[in-house]
Amino acid sequence: MEAKSAKIRLYVDHPLGQGQSIDLAREQAHYLFGVMRLAEGAAVALFNGRDGEWLAKVAEAGKRGGRLECIAQTRPLQMPPDLWLLFAPIKKARTDFIVEKAAEMGAARILPVQTDFTNSERIRQDRLQAHAVEAAEQCGGTYVPEVAELQKLSRMLDHWPADRRLMFCDEALADGAPARSGLPDDPAASERGTSEPWAILIGPEGGFSEAERARLHALPQAQAVSLGPRILRADTAAVAALTLWQSSRGDWR
Amino acid sequence: MEAKSAKIRLYVDHPLGQGQSIDLAREQAHYLFGVMRLAEGAAVALFNGRDGEWLAKVAEAGKRGGRLECIAQTRPLQMPPDLWLLFAPIKKARTDFIVEKAAEMGAARILPVQTDFTNSERIRQDRLQAHAVEAAEQCGGTYVPEVAELQKLSRMLDHWPADRRLMFCDEALADGAPARSGLPDDPAASERGTSEPWAILIGPEGGFSEAERARLHALPQAQAVSLGPRILRADTAAVAALTLWQSSRGDWR
Numbered sequence: 001m002e003a004k005s006a007k008i009r010l011y012v013d014h015p016l017g018q019g020q021s022i023d024l025a026r027e028q029a030h031y032l033f034g035v036m037r038l039a040e041g042a043a044v045a046l047f048n049g050r051d052g053e054w055l056a057k058v059a060e061a062g063k064r065g066g067r068l069e070c071i072a073q074t075r076p077l078q079m080p081p082d083l084w085l086l087f088a089p090i091k092k093a094r095t096d097f098i099v100e101k102a103a104e105m106g107a108a109r110i111l112p113v114q115t116d117f118t119n120s121e122r123i124r125q126d127r128l129q130a131h132a133v134e135a136a137e138q139c140g141g142t143y144v145p146e147v148a149e150l151q152k153l154s155r156m157l158d159h160w161p162a163d164r165r166l167m168f169c170d171e172a173l174a175d176g177a178p179a180r181s182g183l184p185d186d187p188a189a190s191e192r193g194t195s196e197p198w199a200i201l202i203g204p205e206g207g208f209s210e211a212e213r214a215r216l217h218a219l220p221q222a223q224a225v226s227l228g229p230r231i232l233r234a235d236t237a238a239v240a241a242l243t244l245w246q247s248s249r250g251d252w253r
Numbered sequence: 254m255e256a257k258s259a260k261i262r263l264y265v266d267h268p269l270g271q272g273q274s275i276d277l278a279r280e281q282a283h284y285l286f287g288v289m290r291l292a293e294g295a296a297v298a299l300f301n302g303r304d305g306e307w308l309a310k311v312a313e314a315g316k317r318g319g320r321l322e323c324i325a326q327t328r329p330l331q332m333p334p335d336l337w338l339l340f341a342p343i344k345k346a347r348t349d350f351i352v353e354k355a356a357e358m359g360a361a362r363i364l365p366v367q368t369d370f371t372n373s374e375r376i377r378q379d380r381l382q383a384h385a386v387e388a389a390e391q392c393g394g395t396y397v398p399e400v401a402e403l404q405k406l407s408r409m410l411d412h413w414p415a416d417r418r419l420m421f422c423d424e425a426l427a428d429g430a431p432a433r434s435g436l437p438d439d440p441a442a443s444e445r446g447t448s449e450p451w452a453i454l455i456g457p458e459g460g461f462s463e464a465e466r467a468r469l470h471a472l473p474q475a476q477a478v479s480l481g482p483r484i485l486r487a488d489t490a491a492v493a494a495l496t497l498w499q500s501s502r503g504d505w506r
Contacts, residue, residue, distance in 0.1 A: 078482065101489055104483055104485055104486065104489050105481075105483070105485075105489065105493070106481065106482075106483060138484075138486065139483040139484050139485065139486070140483055140484045141483050226505070227505065228358075228359065228499055228503075228504060228505035229331065229359075229504055229505075230357055230358070230359055230392040230393055230394050231391075231392050231393045232357055232358075232392065233357065233391065233392070236354055236357050236358065236492060239489060239492040239493060239496070240358070240492060240493075240495075240496040242493075243492070243493040243496040243497060244496060244500060246481055247497060250481075251481060251482055252479070252480065252481035252482075
Protein backbone atom coordinates (compact mmCIF):
# COMPACT_ATOMS: atom_id res chain seq x y z
CA MET A 1 0.00 0.00 0.00
CA GLU A 2 2.52 2.64 -1.13
CA ALA A 3 1.43 6.17 -1.86
CA LYS A 4 0.40 6.45 -5.50
CA SER A 5 2.69 9.37 -6.31
CA ALA A 6 5.50 7.85 -4.22
CA LYS A 7 8.59 9.99 -4.35
CA ILE A 8 11.75 7.92 -4.50
CA ARG A 9 13.12 6.84 -1.13
CA LEU A 10 16.70 5.69 -1.07
CA TYR A 11 18.86 4.16 1.66
CA VAL A 12 22.43 5.49 1.63
CA ASP A 13 25.31 4.43 3.85
CA HIS A 14 26.44 8.02 4.37
CA PRO A 15 25.96 10.70 7.04
CA LEU A 16 22.96 12.95 6.39
CA GLY A 17 22.72 16.55 7.65
CA GLN A 18 22.29 20.17 6.63
CA GLY A 19 24.39 20.94 3.55
CA GLN A 20 25.71 17.38 3.41
CA SER A 21 26.76 16.21 -0.04
CA ILE A 22 26.47 12.55 -1.05
CA ASP A 23 28.49 11.04 -3.88
CA LEU A 24 26.55 8.25 -5.56
CA ALA A 25 27.91 4.82 -6.37
CA ARG A 26 27.53 3.56 -9.92
CA GLU A 27 24.52 1.35 -9.13
CA GLN A 28 22.66 4.14 -7.36
CA ALA A 29 23.35 6.53 -10.24
CA HIS A 30 22.09 3.94 -12.71
CA TYR A 31 18.89 3.50 -10.69
CA LEU A 32 18.16 7.21 -10.20
CA PHE A 33 19.19 8.55 -13.60
CA GLY A 34 18.98 5.53 -15.90
CA VAL A 35 15.93 3.67 -14.54
CA MET A 36 13.97 6.43 -12.76
CA ARG A 37 15.08 9.18 -15.19
CA LEU A 38 15.66 11.86 -12.55
CA ALA A 39 17.20 15.09 -13.83
CA GLU A 40 19.33 17.65 -11.99
CA GLY A 41 17.23 19.47 -9.39
CA ALA A 42 14.86 16.51 -8.84
CA ALA A 43 13.93 15.61 -5.27
CA VAL A 44 14.82 12.33 -3.52
CA ALA A 45 14.09 11.19 0.05
CA LEU A 46 17.15 9.76 1.79
CA PHE A 47 17.67 7.83 5.02
CA ASN A 48 20.62 5.99 6.47
CA GLY A 49 19.10 4.30 9.52
CA ARG A 50 20.64 6.87 11.89
CA ASP A 51 19.81 10.47 10.91
CA GLY A 52 16.10 10.34 10.07
CA GLU A 53 14.72 11.12 6.62
CA TRP A 54 16.12 13.98 4.52
CA LEU A 55 14.88 15.73 1.43
CA ALA A 56 17.74 15.90 -1.05
CA LYS A 57 18.07 17.19 -4.57
CA VAL A 58 20.10 15.93 -7.50
CA ALA A 59 23.15 18.23 -7.82
CA GLU A 60 24.94 16.25 -10.54
CA ALA A 61 23.56 13.42 -12.68
CA GLY A 62 25.89 11.19 -14.69
CA LYS A 63 25.87 7.71 -16.19
CA ARG A 64 28.48 6.35 -13.81
CA GLY A 65 27.95 8.57 -10.79
CA GLY A 66 26.37 11.68 -9.45
CA ARG A 67 25.88 13.79 -6.37
CA LEU A 68 22.95 14.58 -4.09
CA GLU A 69 22.66 17.47 -1.64
CA CYS A 70 20.67 17.36 1.60
CA ILE A 71 18.13 20.19 1.87
CA ALA A 72 16.12 19.59 5.03
CA GLN A 73 15.21 16.85 7.47
CA THR A 74 11.66 15.70 6.74
CA ARG A 75 11.31 13.14 9.57
CA PRO A 76 13.31 12.36 12.67
CA LEU A 77 14.77 8.88 13.21
CA GLN A 78 12.03 6.60 14.48
CA MET A 79 13.56 3.65 16.29
CA PRO A 80 11.45 0.47 16.43
CA PRO A 81 10.85 -1.14 19.84
CA ASP A 82 13.70 -3.26 21.21
CA LEU A 83 12.39 -6.43 19.59
CA TRP A 84 14.45 -9.22 18.01
CA LEU A 85 13.04 -11.73 15.56
CA LEU A 86 14.71 -15.15 15.70
CA PHE A 87 13.72 -17.59 12.96
CA ALA A 88 14.96 -20.83 11.43
CA PRO A 89 15.75 -20.29 7.73
CA ILE A 90 13.49 -22.19 5.35
CA LYS A 91 13.17 -22.25 1.58
CA LYS A 92 14.85 -19.27 -0.10
CA ALA A 93 11.76 -17.31 -1.13
CA ARG A 94 10.11 -17.70 2.26
CA THR A 95 13.29 -16.73 4.12
CA ASP A 96 13.49 -13.56 2.01
CA PHE A 97 9.88 -12.95 2.84
CA ILE A 98 10.40 -13.28 6.60
CA VAL A 99 13.22 -10.71 6.48
CA GLU A 100 11.12 -8.31 4.40
CA LYS A 101 8.15 -8.67 6.76
CA ALA A 102 10.25 -8.28 9.91
CA ALA A 103 11.62 -4.97 8.59
CA GLU A 104 8.13 -3.74 7.65
CA MET A 105 6.63 -4.80 10.95
CA GLY A 106 9.28 -3.03 13.01
CA ALA A 107 11.73 -5.61 14.37
CA ALA A 108 14.99 -4.03 15.57
CA ARG A 109 17.22 -7.06 14.83
CA ILE A 110 16.74 -10.15 12.68
CA LEU A 111 18.58 -13.28 13.83
CA PRO A 112 18.54 -16.45 11.70
CA VAL A 113 19.00 -19.45 14.01
CA GLN A 114 19.90 -23.06 13.42
CA THR A 115 17.64 -25.45 15.33
CA ASP A 116 17.65 -29.24 15.62
CA PHE A 117 15.21 -29.50 12.69
CA THR A 118 16.60 -26.66 10.53
CA ASN A 119 17.65 -27.91 7.11
CA SER A 120 19.66 -24.85 6.18
CA GLU A 121 23.37 -24.92 7.07
CA ARG A 122 24.13 -21.46 5.74
CA ILE A 123 22.48 -18.24 4.68
CA ARG A 124 23.48 -15.38 2.42
CA GLN A 125 23.62 -12.67 5.06
CA ASP A 126 24.42 -9.91 2.53
CA ARG A 127 21.41 -10.79 0.38
CA LEU A 128 19.09 -10.89 3.38
CA GLN A 129 20.44 -7.53 4.59
CA ALA A 130 19.68 -6.07 1.15
CA HIS A 131 16.08 -7.30 1.48
CA ALA A 132 15.79 -5.52 4.83
CA VAL A 133 17.08 -2.29 3.24
CA GLU A 134 14.59 -2.58 0.37
CA ALA A 135 11.71 -3.20 2.79
CA ALA A 136 12.70 -0.10 4.80
CA GLU A 137 12.76 1.94 1.58
CA GLN A 138 9.25 0.71 0.73
CA CYS A 139 7.55 0.99 4.09
CA GLY A 140 8.66 4.52 4.91
CA GLY A 141 10.82 3.41 7.83
CA THR A 142 13.84 5.47 8.86
CA TYR A 143 15.57 2.49 10.52
CA VAL A 144 17.03 -0.68 8.97
CA PRO A 145 17.18 -3.79 11.14
CA GLU A 146 20.50 -5.59 11.15
CA VAL A 147 20.40 -9.17 9.83
CA ALA A 148 22.85 -11.27 11.85
CA GLU A 149 24.84 -14.29 10.66
CA LEU A 150 23.33 -17.74 11.24
CA GLN A 151 23.83 -18.89 14.85
CA LYS A 152 22.97 -22.06 16.73
CA LEU A 153 19.82 -21.62 18.82
CA SER A 154 21.28 -23.77 21.60
CA ARG A 155 24.29 -21.45 21.87
CA MET A 156 22.08 -18.36 21.96
CA LEU A 157 19.99 -19.88 24.75
CA ASP A 158 23.20 -20.64 26.70
CA HIS A 159 23.87 -16.91 26.85
CA TRP A 160 20.32 -15.55 26.77
CA PRO A 161 20.23 -12.02 28.29
CA ALA A 162 18.60 -12.03 31.73
CA ASP A 163 16.45 -8.97 30.97
CA ARG A 164 15.18 -9.99 27.50
CA ARG A 165 11.88 -11.83 27.36
CA LEU A 166 11.35 -14.47 24.68
CA MET A 167 8.00 -15.22 23.08
CA PHE A 168 8.01 -18.54 21.26
CA CYS A 169 5.26 -20.08 19.22
CA ASP A 170 4.62 -23.63 20.28
CA GLU A 171 2.51 -25.73 17.95
CA ALA A 172 1.83 -28.15 20.78
CA LEU A 173 -0.33 -25.40 22.28
CA ALA A 174 -2.52 -25.22 19.19
CA ASP A 175 -5.66 -26.22 21.05
CA GLY A 176 -4.57 -24.64 24.32
CA ALA A 177 -3.75 -21.16 25.55
CA PRO A 178 -5.27 -18.42 23.43
CA ALA A 179 -2.99 -16.02 21.59
CA ARG A 180 -3.66 -12.89 23.60
CA SER A 181 -3.74 -14.35 27.08
CA GLY A 182 -0.11 -15.36 26.64
CA LEU A 183 0.78 -11.78 25.86
CA PRO A 184 -1.36 -9.39 27.88
CA ASP A 185 -1.34 -5.66 27.15
CA ASP A 186 1.29 -3.77 29.10
CA PRO A 187 0.04 -0.20 29.51
CA ALA A 188 2.89 0.47 31.95
CA ALA A 189 5.38 -0.06 29.12
CA SER A 190 4.10 2.98 27.23
CA GLU A 191 4.08 5.07 30.41
CA ARG A 192 7.70 4.17 30.97
CA GLY A 193 8.31 5.44 27.45
CA THR A 194 10.70 2.65 26.63
CA SER A 195 9.73 -0.88 25.84
CA GLU A 196 11.17 -3.88 27.65
CA PRO A 197 13.64 -5.91 25.56
CA TRP A 198 11.82 -8.79 23.89
CA ALA A 199 12.45 -11.42 21.24
CA ILE A 200 10.12 -13.57 19.14
CA LEU A 201 11.25 -17.07 18.12
CA ILE A 202 9.64 -18.80 15.12
CA GLY A 203 10.39 -22.49 14.80
CA PRO A 204 11.31 -24.36 11.62
CA GLU A 205 9.12 -26.65 9.54
CA GLY A 206 8.91 -29.73 11.68
CA GLY A 207 8.69 -27.62 14.83
CA PHE A 208 11.11 -27.69 17.75
CA SER A 209 12.73 -30.90 18.96
CA GLU A 210 11.63 -32.28 22.33
CA ALA A 211 14.95 -31.16 23.83
CA GLU A 212 14.50 -27.62 22.50
CA ARG A 213 10.90 -27.46 23.66
CA ALA A 214 11.86 -28.59 27.19
CA ARG A 215 14.66 -26.06 27.30
CA LEU A 216 12.43 -23.20 26.12
CA HIS A 217 9.71 -24.02 28.62
CA ALA A 218 12.33 -24.06 31.39
CA LEU A 219 13.80 -20.66 30.47
CA PRO A 220 12.42 -18.11 32.96
CA GLN A 221 12.39 -15.35 30.33
CA ALA A 222 10.38 -17.46 27.86
CA GLN A 223 6.66 -17.23 27.20
CA ALA A 224 4.84 -19.77 25.01
CA VAL A 225 2.08 -18.42 22.77
CA SER A 226 -0.37 -20.23 20.51
CA LEU A 227 -1.23 -18.97 17.04
CA GLY A 228 -4.63 -20.59 16.61
CA PRO A 229 -6.02 -23.99 15.65
CA ARG A 230 -4.46 -24.27 12.18
CA ILE A 231 -0.76 -24.98 11.59
CA LEU A 232 0.82 -21.83 10.18
CA ARG A 233 3.77 -21.82 7.81
CA ALA A 234 6.83 -20.18 9.37
CA ASP A 235 6.48 -17.02 7.28
CA THR A 236 2.82 -16.60 8.25
CA ALA A 237 3.66 -17.29 11.89
CA ALA A 238 6.34 -14.57 11.82
CA VAL A 239 3.91 -11.87 10.67
CA ALA A 240 1.19 -13.08 13.06
CA ALA A 241 3.54 -13.13 16.07
CA LEU A 242 4.95 -9.69 15.22
CA THR A 243 1.37 -8.37 14.97
CA LEU A 244 0.40 -9.76 18.37
CA TRP A 245 3.50 -8.29 19.98
CA GLN A 246 3.33 -4.88 18.27
CA SER A 247 -0.36 -4.46 19.08
CA SER A 248 -0.01 -5.43 22.74
CA ARG A 249 3.43 -4.06 23.68
CA GLY A 250 5.02 -2.35 20.70
CA ASP A 251 4.57 0.80 18.65
CA TRP A 252 1.13 -0.03 17.20
CA ARG A 253 -0.61 1.06 20.37
CA MET B 254 5.87 -25.40 10.45
CA GLU B 255 4.53 -28.68 9.10
CA ALA B 256 4.94 -31.89 11.05
CA LYS B 257 8.25 -33.50 10.09
CA SER B 258 6.80 -36.90 9.40
CA ALA B 259 3.78 -35.35 7.68
CA LYS B 260 1.45 -37.95 6.33
CA ILE B 261 -0.02 -36.93 3.01
CA ARG B 262 -3.15 -34.79 3.21
CA LEU B 263 -5.22 -34.56 0.06
CA TYR B 264 -8.26 -32.51 -0.85
CA VAL B 265 -10.79 -34.44 -2.91
CA ASP B 266 -14.04 -33.18 -4.41
CA HIS B 267 -15.93 -36.31 -3.40
CA PRO B 268 -18.19 -37.32 -0.50
CA LEU B 269 -16.31 -38.93 2.41
CA GLY B 270 -17.88 -41.42 4.80
CA GLN B 271 -17.66 -44.91 6.23
CA GLY B 272 -16.87 -47.43 3.48
CA GLN B 273 -16.82 -44.68 0.83
CA SER B 274 -14.67 -45.45 -2.19
CA ILE B 275 -12.91 -42.65 -4.11
CA ASP B 276 -11.77 -43.04 -7.69
CA LEU B 277 -8.68 -40.95 -8.33
CA ALA B 278 -8.18 -38.64 -11.28
CA ARG B 279 -5.04 -39.05 -13.35
CA GLU B 280 -3.23 -36.12 -11.70
CA GLN B 281 -3.98 -37.35 -8.19
CA ALA B 282 -2.81 -40.85 -9.07
CA HIS B 283 0.40 -39.43 -10.53
CA TYR B 284 1.03 -37.43 -7.35
CA LEU B 285 0.30 -40.26 -4.91
CA PHE B 286 1.88 -43.18 -6.76
CA GLY B 287 4.38 -41.53 -9.11
CA VAL B 288 5.71 -38.65 -7.01
CA MET B 289 5.03 -39.82 -3.43
CA ARG B 290 5.51 -43.53 -4.22
CA LEU B 291 2.60 -44.80 -2.15
CA ALA B 292 1.86 -48.50 -2.49
CA GLU B 293 -1.40 -50.39 -2.00
CA GLY B 294 -2.40 -50.33 1.67
CA ALA B 295 -0.66 -47.00 2.37
CA ALA B 296 -2.53 -44.41 4.44
CA VAL B 297 -3.67 -41.00 3.19
CA ALA B 298 -5.59 -38.26 5.01
CA LEU B 299 -8.51 -36.91 2.99
CA PHE B 300 -10.80 -33.91 3.37
CA ASN B 301 -13.35 -32.31 1.08
CA GLY B 302 -14.27 -29.15 2.98
CA ARG B 303 -17.57 -30.66 4.18
CA ASP B 304 -17.12 -34.06 5.89
CA GLY B 305 -14.10 -33.48 8.17
CA GLU B 306 -10.84 -35.41 7.81
CA TRP B 307 -10.82 -39.12 6.98
CA LEU B 308 -8.12 -41.75 7.14
CA ALA B 309 -8.14 -43.64 3.86
CA LYS B 310 -6.02 -46.40 2.43
CA VAL B 311 -4.86 -47.07 -1.10
CA ALA B 312 -7.05 -49.87 -2.48
CA GLU B 313 -5.74 -49.77 -6.06
CA ALA B 314 -2.65 -47.96 -7.37
CA GLY B 315 -2.15 -47.42 -11.10
CA LYS B 316 -0.25 -45.09 -13.40
CA ARG B 317 -3.35 -43.42 -14.74
CA GLY B 318 -5.75 -43.87 -11.85
CA GLY B 319 -6.44 -45.63 -8.62
CA ARG B 320 -8.88 -45.97 -5.78
CA LEU B 321 -8.89 -44.99 -2.10
CA GLU B 322 -11.17 -46.35 0.61
CA CYS B 323 -12.28 -44.37 3.67
CA ILE B 324 -11.50 -46.15 6.95
CA ALA B 325 -12.44 -43.76 9.75
CA GLN B 326 -13.07 -40.10 10.43
CA THR B 327 -10.02 -38.64 12.19
CA ARG B 328 -11.32 -35.09 12.72
CA PRO B 329 -14.71 -33.45 12.43
CA LEU B 330 -15.26 -30.53 10.07
CA GLN B 331 -13.96 -27.38 11.73
CA MET B 332 -15.62 -24.35 10.19
CA PRO B 333 -13.69 -21.07 10.41
CA PRO B 334 -15.47 -18.02 11.86
CA ASP B 335 -17.83 -16.18 9.50
CA LEU B 336 -15.09 -13.86 8.24
CA TRP B 337 -14.62 -12.62 4.68
CA LEU B 338 -11.36 -11.22 3.36
CA LEU B 339 -11.76 -8.55 0.67
CA PHE B 340 -8.57 -7.44 -1.05
CA ALA B 341 -7.51 -5.59 -4.19
CA PRO B 342 -5.39 -7.88 -6.39
CA ILE B 343 -1.76 -6.81 -6.74
CA LYS B 344 1.23 -8.39 -8.45
CA LYS B 345 0.74 -12.08 -9.18
CA ALA B 346 3.04 -13.56 -6.54
CA ARG B 347 1.67 -11.34 -3.79
CA THR B 348 -1.93 -12.05 -4.78
CA ASP B 349 -1.20 -15.78 -4.58
CA PHE B 350 0.35 -15.15 -1.22
CA ILE B 351 -2.70 -13.30 0.14
CA VAL B 352 -4.97 -16.19 -0.86
CA GLU B 353 -2.62 -18.76 0.72
CA LYS B 354 -2.41 -16.73 3.95
CA ALA B 355 -6.17 -16.12 4.13
CA ALA B 356 -6.78 -19.88 3.93
CA GLU B 357 -4.14 -20.61 6.60
CA MET B 358 -5.40 -17.88 8.90
CA GLY B 359 -9.00 -19.09 8.75
CA ALA B 360 -10.99 -16.78 6.47
CA ALA B 361 -14.30 -18.32 5.36
CA ARG B 362 -14.50 -16.51 1.99
CA ILE B 363 -11.93 -14.68 -0.12
CA LEU B 364 -13.26 -11.86 -2.29
CA PRO B 365 -10.95 -10.06 -4.75
CA VAL B 366 -12.29 -6.53 -5.27
CA GLN B 367 -11.62 -3.84 -7.84
CA THR B 368 -11.08 -0.43 -6.28
CA ASP B 369 -10.46 2.99 -7.85
CA PHE B 370 -6.69 2.44 -7.63
CA THR B 371 -6.60 -1.30 -8.46
CA ASN B 372 -4.45 -1.99 -11.50
CA SER B 373 -5.70 -5.49 -12.08
CA GLU B 374 -8.69 -5.85 -14.41
CA ARG B 375 -8.97 -9.59 -14.12
CA ILE B 376 -7.84 -12.50 -11.98
CA ARG B 377 -7.42 -16.22 -12.58
CA GLN B 378 -10.08 -17.41 -10.16
CA ASP B 379 -9.32 -21.11 -10.80
CA ARG B 380 -5.63 -20.65 -10.04
CA LEU B 381 -6.35 -18.71 -6.84
CA GLN B 382 -8.86 -21.39 -5.76
CA ALA B 383 -6.14 -24.03 -6.28
CA HIS B 384 -3.84 -22.02 -3.98
CA ALA B 385 -6.53 -22.00 -1.29
CA VAL B 386 -6.87 -25.79 -1.60
CA GLU B 387 -3.11 -26.28 -1.33
CA ALA B 388 -2.94 -24.03 1.75
CA ALA B 389 -5.72 -26.04 3.40
CA GLU B 390 -3.84 -29.28 2.64
CA GLN B 391 -0.70 -27.80 4.27
CA CYS B 392 -2.18 -26.17 7.35
CA GLY B 393 -4.28 -29.11 8.49
CA GLY B 394 -7.56 -27.31 7.86
CA THR B 395 -10.70 -29.31 7.06
CA TYR B 396 -12.36 -26.37 5.30
CA VAL B 397 -11.43 -24.63 2.03
CA PRO B 398 -12.46 -20.99 1.63
CA GLU B 399 -14.18 -20.14 -1.64
CA VAL B 400 -12.34 -17.61 -3.82
CA ALA B 401 -14.93 -15.43 -5.56
CA GLU B 402 -14.65 -13.77 -8.97
CA LEU B 403 -13.36 -10.19 -9.10
CA GLN B 404 -16.09 -7.70 -8.19
CA LYS B 405 -16.25 -3.92 -8.02
CA LEU B 406 -15.89 -2.67 -4.43
CA SER B 407 -18.41 0.11 -5.08
CA ARG B 408 -21.03 -2.44 -6.14
CA MET B 409 -20.36 -4.59 -3.07
CA LEU B 410 -20.77 -1.58 -0.81
CA ASP B 411 -24.10 -0.73 -2.55
CA HIS B 412 -25.46 -4.06 -1.31
CA TRP B 413 -23.44 -4.50 1.88
CA PRO B 414 -25.29 -6.86 4.30
CA ALA B 415 -26.81 -4.96 7.22
CA ASP B 416 -25.55 -7.48 9.80
CA ARG B 417 -21.96 -7.86 8.54
CA ARG B 418 -19.35 -5.61 10.11
CA LEU B 419 -16.44 -4.40 7.97
CA MET B 420 -12.96 -3.72 9.32
CA PHE B 421 -10.88 -1.66 6.91
CA CYS B 422 -7.28 -0.63 7.25
CA ASP B 423 -6.88 3.08 6.68
CA GLU B 424 -3.35 4.34 6.14
CA ALA B 425 -4.49 7.84 6.99
CA LEU B 426 -4.85 6.58 10.58
CA ALA B 427 -1.21 5.50 10.74
CA ASP B 428 -0.39 7.90 13.55
CA GLY B 429 -3.84 7.72 15.07
CA ALA B 430 -6.03 5.09 16.62
CA PRO B 431 -4.11 2.11 17.92
CA ALA B 432 -4.70 -1.28 16.39
CA ARG B 433 -6.46 -2.96 19.27
CA SER B 434 -8.69 -0.14 20.45
CA GLY B 435 -10.43 -0.24 17.07
CA LEU B 436 -11.21 -3.90 17.62
CA PRO B 437 -11.89 -4.62 21.27
CA ASP B 438 -12.20 -8.17 22.55
CA ASP B 439 -15.73 -9.52 22.40
CA PRO B 440 -16.07 -12.17 25.11
CA ALA B 441 -19.82 -12.28 24.50
CA ALA B 442 -19.18 -13.63 21.01
CA SER B 443 -17.64 -16.83 22.34
CA GLU B 444 -20.45 -17.23 24.88
CA ARG B 445 -22.97 -16.97 22.08
CA GLY B 446 -21.04 -19.79 20.45
CA THR B 447 -21.31 -18.25 17.01
CA SER B 448 -19.28 -15.35 15.78
CA GLU B 449 -20.85 -12.24 14.30
CA PRO B 450 -20.43 -11.93 10.53
CA TRP B 451 -17.41 -9.77 9.76
CA ALA B 452 -15.26 -8.80 6.80
CA ILE B 453 -11.75 -7.37 6.50
CA LEU B 454 -10.95 -5.04 3.60
CA ILE B 455 -7.32 -4.53 2.51
CA GLY B 456 -6.73 -1.64 0.13
CA PRO B 457 -4.55 -1.64 -2.98
CA GLU B 458 -1.11 -0.13 -3.40
CA GLY B 459 -1.87 3.57 -3.55
CA GLY B 460 -4.55 3.20 -0.88
CA PHE B 461 -8.22 4.03 -1.24
CA SER B 462 -9.46 7.00 -3.26
CA GLU B 463 -10.95 9.93 -1.35
CA ALA B 464 -14.41 8.92 -2.56
CA GLU B 465 -13.93 5.35 -1.32
CA ARG B 466 -12.54 6.52 2.00
CA ALA B 467 -15.51 8.87 2.56
CA ARG B 468 -17.92 6.11 1.66
CA LEU B 469 -16.26 3.58 3.99
CA HIS B 470 -16.21 6.00 6.90
CA ALA B 471 -19.92 6.71 6.34
CA LEU B 472 -20.92 3.02 6.30
CA PRO B 473 -22.45 2.23 9.71
CA GLN B 474 -21.09 -1.34 9.65
CA ALA B 475 -17.52 -0.15 8.96
CA GLN B 476 -14.71 0.16 11.48
CA ALA B 477 -11.37 1.79 10.59
CA VAL B 478 -8.26 0.20 12.13
CA SER B 479 -4.63 1.31 12.01
CA LEU B 480 -1.79 -1.14 11.46
CA GLY B 481 1.05 0.82 13.04
CA PRO B 482 3.38 3.65 12.06
CA ARG B 483 5.01 1.99 9.04
CA ILE B 484 3.26 1.53 5.70
CA LEU B 485 2.61 -2.19 5.21
CA ARG B 486 2.48 -3.89 1.85
CA ALA B 487 -0.97 -5.27 1.08
CA ASP B 488 0.11 -8.88 1.71
CA THR B 489 1.62 -8.01 5.10
CA ALA B 490 -1.47 -5.97 6.00
CA ALA B 491 -3.71 -8.94 5.18
CA VAL B 492 -1.90 -11.27 7.62
CA ALA B 493 -1.69 -8.55 10.30
CA ALA B 494 -5.40 -7.68 10.04
CA LEU B 495 -6.42 -11.37 10.10
CA THR B 496 -4.24 -11.84 13.22
CA LEU B 497 -5.86 -8.90 15.03
CA TRP B 498 -9.34 -10.15 14.18
CA GLN B 499 -8.71 -13.82 14.97
CA SER B 500 -7.06 -13.02 18.30
CA SER B 501 -9.79 -10.62 19.45
CA ARG B 502 -12.98 -12.15 17.98
CA GLY B 503 -12.12 -15.30 16.07
CA ASP B 504 -11.03 -18.85 16.78
CA TRP B 505 -7.58 -18.02 18.24
CA ARG B 506 -9.06 -17.21 21.62
